[in-house]
Amino acid sequence: MASADYTPLILSLKVAAISTTIVFIIGIFFAHLIARKQFFGKSIIESFFLLPLVLPPTVVGFGLLLLFGKNGWLGKWLLDWFDVQVVFSWIGAVIASIVVSFPLMYQSAAAAFANVDVRLEKAARTMGASNWRVFWTIAFPLAWPGLLAGLVLSFARGLGEFGATLMLAGYIPGKTDTIPMAIYFAVESGHMEKATFWVIIIVALGFSTITWLNWWSKRNMRRFANEKGR
């Protein structure tokens, strides 16, 4: 592997980083919007958000292909207006990654916001704080451990995404070959050494992510338990 092509690593990190950033923002937005409100149809909306968790990735990929394909509703619009082609491009990999990792971020964020004591937000309002300030100074920092857990899980999920990405972005070496894709096609073409190399890389990435998350959340759990217990 002396002259290894590191494109899959770079592409995987790029796709996971972009999708995680987008998922972090929209996940927090929807979770904060919906977490404390009770309204008709809430559970239907939440089921829709969480659907990619239970569907086979190929089904998600198929749906995305219908939506973002050249004749799909969104794909045609993006191509006509912005000259952006989603299928068979790294953008397709980002979109697939967003859709499959969104439920993880949403769930973590919703749980984190639900755990923030609503009286603290009320207290802030009686002191003249705007909703925006209440969010940034109270809800966000207090929900941060849960938000960070969602962020890490989304990143790990984005890094490992395979099925939906294959359906939407395809396998184009140097363009859409993320690490999981590189492993699959290396095995298929009998390049076991190459496959092993990428397996080691992705296991190391996944392992260090989860280990760090566990260490970090335990440390914070202790701190928050102390704060609540006194």
Next chain:
Amino acid sequence: MLDVQIHKKLSHFELDVTFTADHEIVVLFGPSGSGKTTILNCLAGLEQPDKGCIHLGDSLLYGEGKSVPAQQRKVGYLFQDYALFPHMTVEKNIWYGVPKKDRPNKIDVIQQLLDVLRIHHLIKKYPHQISGGEKQRVALARALATEPSLLLLDEPLSALDEETRLQCQDELLRLHQLWEGVPFLIVTHNRQEARKLGDRILHLNNGQLIDEWKNER
């Protein structure tokens, strides 16, 4: 002068109260679940009455089809277990309600509060590092730092042990003398506490004011 008329349908009864408060301590006394906290929430703008009106001084806070948002009411609120922000130091908690642009002019006000409530030594501590009585004093300082026109206190002493409770009762009375222009509205279900603190005591049961008496201190 606070002038209140609140009508609100709650799950087990209808809350229907009318009262006023001048520059005095008015105690809302009654059993748990009689609607006391709902009244405070309506005054603070955290809940809306179904009908009625709320005047504070010359301002109409609620009524005639309008409701001033909680952020603009200038009503201080001391929550039952103080609702101090756990991730901020005592100092940051106290300054939270003072707009940044006003801070240079408010240093004296905050200093006075720290002096009166004797919490200078706590300002770098976090809420989990201080005792119940200290939390109560910090929460009072935080509520008064915004220079409210009305101070609401929801069971402010219920989380304290007997000795601290007695000390804090005296502290509240002393504080009201210093901020005598501000009506204090205190909720409690403790009869002894109501008698000690209130200039006027309103007895609430199932959402109705059933009795009112003046305190001859």
